[in-house]
Amino acid sequence: MFKRNYIRLLASLVISTVLVVAAKGDDKTNCPPNDKQGFYVKKRTNSWSNLTQEQKFLKMREWRIKMEQGLTDLRKKQQNGSITDEERQRLERMEKMLKRLDQRLAAVTNVVKSLENQSSPTNNTPIESYEKQDK
Numbered sequence: 422m423f424k425r426n427y428i429r430l431l432a433s434l435v436i437s438t439v440l441v442v443a444a445k446g447d448d449k450t451n452c453p454p455n456d457k458q459g460f461y462v463k464k465r466t467n468s469w470s471n472l473t474q475e476q477k478f479l480k481m482r483e484w485r486i487k488m489e490q491g492l493t494d495l496r497k498k499q500q501n502g503s504i505t506d507e508e509r510q511r512l513e514r515m516e517k518m519l520k521r522l523d524q525r526l527a528a529v530t531n532v533v534k535s536l537e538n539q540s541s542p543t544n545n546t547p548i549e550s551y552e553k554q555d556k
Contacts, residue, residue, distance in 0.1 A: 474529060474533045478526065478529045478530065478533055481522060481525060481526050482526070484522060485519070485522055485526065488515060488518065488519050488522065489519070491515060492515050492516065492519065495508055495511065495512040495515070499512065
């Protein structure tokens with residue numbers, strides 16, 4: 422009886438191993454999912470590091486505009502009293518993210534200004550237009 426159960430267990434393990442190996446053989450990339458995720462993360466960070474300070478500033482400014490639009494919608498819902506718990510938490514998180522983004526924008530603004538002072542200044546820089554919009 423024990424031998425029979427042992428043989429069945431052993432056979433099922435062999436079959437499951439064969440199935441797993443066959444399934445991995447169907448994968449055309451032949452690399453584990455963690456490697457794929459690492460590749461995409463590296464690709465994303467490399468593209469950000471290749472941007473100039475002015476391009477980073479413009480990208481962060483776009484993010485800020487999109488975030489402001491989402492915040493106004495959630496604030497309207499909060500004023501109406503029709504906001505759910507998930508939306509309230511999202512509103513709080515977005516407000517914190519906006520504060521952090523503003524801090525980063527200020528830091529990038531200072532860097533870009535110092536770079537502009539070293540070179541010849543232009544009339545319509547993205548930094549000047551950003552400061553005019555805030556006033």
